[in-house]
Amino acid sequence: MRILILGGTSFVGHALTIAATTRGHVVTTFTRSSTPPGAAEGIVETIFGDRTKEGAYDFAADRQWDVVIDTWFGAPKVVHESATQLKAHAPYYAYVSTCSVYDGDPLPYGVDENSQTVAADPLADSTNYPADKRGAELAILEAYGADASLIARPGLILGQREWPARLSWWLRHIAEGGEILAPGPQDLAIQYIDARDLANWIIESIEKHLTGTFNTLSPVAHCTMSQLLEECKTVTNSEANFTWIPADFLQEQGVEPWNEIPIWMTPDRYYFYQFDTSKAQAAGLKSRPYTETIADTWNSLLTEPQAELPGGRVPPGIDRDKEIKVLAAWAEGFY
Numbered sequence: 001m002r003i004l005i006l007g008g009t010s011f012v013g014h015a016l017t018i019a020a021t022t023r024g025h026v027v028t029t030f031t032r033s034s035t036p037p038g039a040a041e042g043i044v045e046t047i048f049g050d051r052t053k054e055g056a057y058d059f060a061a062d063r064q065w066d067v068v069i070d071t072w073f074g075a076p077k078v079v080h081e082s083a084t085q086l087k088a089h090a091p092y093y094a095y096v097s098t099c100s101v102y103d104g105d106p107l108p109y110g111v112d113e114n115s116q117t118v119a120a121d122p123l124a125d126s127t128n129y130p131a132d133k134r135g136a137e138l139a140i141l142e143a144y145g146a147d148a149s150l151i152a153r154p155g156l157i158l159g160q161r162e163w164p165a166r167l168s169w170w171l172r173h174i175a176e177g178g179e180i181l182a183p184g185p186q187d188l189a190i191q192y193i194d195a196r197d198l199a200n201w202i203i204e205s206i207e208k209h210l211t212g213t214f215n216t217l218s219p220v221a222h223c224t225m226s227q228l229l230e231e232c233k234t235v236t237n238s239e240a241n242f243t244w245i246p247a248d249f250l251q252e253q254g255v256e257p258w259n260e261i262p263i264w265m266t267p268d269r270y271y272f273y274q275f276d277t278s279k280a281q282a283a284g285l286k287s288r289p290y291t292e293t294i295a296d297t298w299n300s301l302l303t304e305p306q307a308e309l310p311g312g313r314v315p316p317g318i319d320r321d322k323e324i325k326v327l328a329a330w331a332e333g334f335y
Contacts, residue, residue: 001025001206004065004090006051006072006082008044009034010307011161012096013071015199017044023203028065052078057085065090067206075126076135083143093140094150094206096198099215099275101134101153106268112276113153113213137213150205151213155275156192156263159293160300163307166262169317170229171298175236181323182229182242183250183257183264189221190228190263191273194293201285214280218287220273225264231294245330253326260318 003020007013008029017036020027021043028045029036038044047059051072068090072079083093103116120131122139140149158167174180198216223231226244233240247266250257257266265272277285300306 001066002064003027003206004060004068004086005029005036006068006070007031008036008069011159011163012157012195012198014161014307015159015195016069016071016202019196019199019203023207025203030059051082057082060086060089063089067092067094069094069096069202069206070136070140071096072136073129074132075124076121076132076139077123077125079136080122080139080143083140087143092148092150092206092209093144094202095136095140095152096202097133097137097151097153097213098129099153099155099217099272100130101137107271109271109274110276111215111271111274113215113279147211150202150211152198152202152216152280153213154193154198154216155272156190156217157195157198158192158297159195160296161304161307162195162297164313164316165306166316167228167232167294167297168301168306169262169315170232171236171294171301173317174229174232174238174240177239178241179327180229180240180242181250181261181318181327182244183225183255183261184244184246186224186226186244188225188265188270189273190223190225190290191217191220191275191277192222192263193217194288197285197287201280201283204284210283214283214285215275215277216280216285217275217277219277219281220275222287223290228263228290228294231291232298235295235298243327243330245326249330250326253329255318255322255326259314259316260322262316 003025005016008017009031021038030047032050036044039046049056068086101117102111103118117134118130120134122135122142124135126132137151162168193216257264
């Protein structure tokens, strides 16, 4: 197949490019500045440009692809423009969206693809992440329809060249050794997708011309918080010691889940690791062992350039001084 990837150089886009070329497809990437994997070897055609500018899709004149793959996470109107402009050049559109498009606070456990989504406008400027992603979905459905589009809704995405570097932060932090604040409960079920598994499934689904919307995550409880941290310790050969602290104490100390303590969620957000992914599993989605994801991410940190966060994004991870203070407060009160 001839595949046009809008992006194709950072994290999921990078994984998509590798998955597509590995399976023998002819890949063109459209990116602002970064070079995709395979470009230097002549495997991937690279077109540079800014999709937010007028005339961005002039490169598509007199050209045809079998599918467009898009990972955009900003203003929906940008996806609306790409879907409108590229409809005459590709009959099929695949989009990496997010499970954050579901509406509800809190969400019930077991949300599936038929659940209510947030209000969104396909012609809007950027407002917030859920509305932006849902607006992009609507833009694609408006231009292509449900019978010519594939929408993947992952949640937490981990793996090589990851950003915002949540697993990478844990690996680096644990590798430093010493006493590490470990957020309870130890058996917190983690549901995520390795970027390579997501990319492989998307490419395989495109080959089958699969259409529709899918929650693309591992089965529930693919690993636990304890398993994840212990494996980080193992692969980094660290001498770190984990001090497990309950969620209620961390909240009392003003510790923020997700941002300050990456991957960890407080009880009111456990639904984020409980999405129904049976539809995607039935359509062939496979999840590699968490041990492989962690080991490969660590190897990537040691051997590859890492993706930079977009401007304005704050990297995850608790300040070490704050972590020490929380550990001291816990020790004072409970030991």
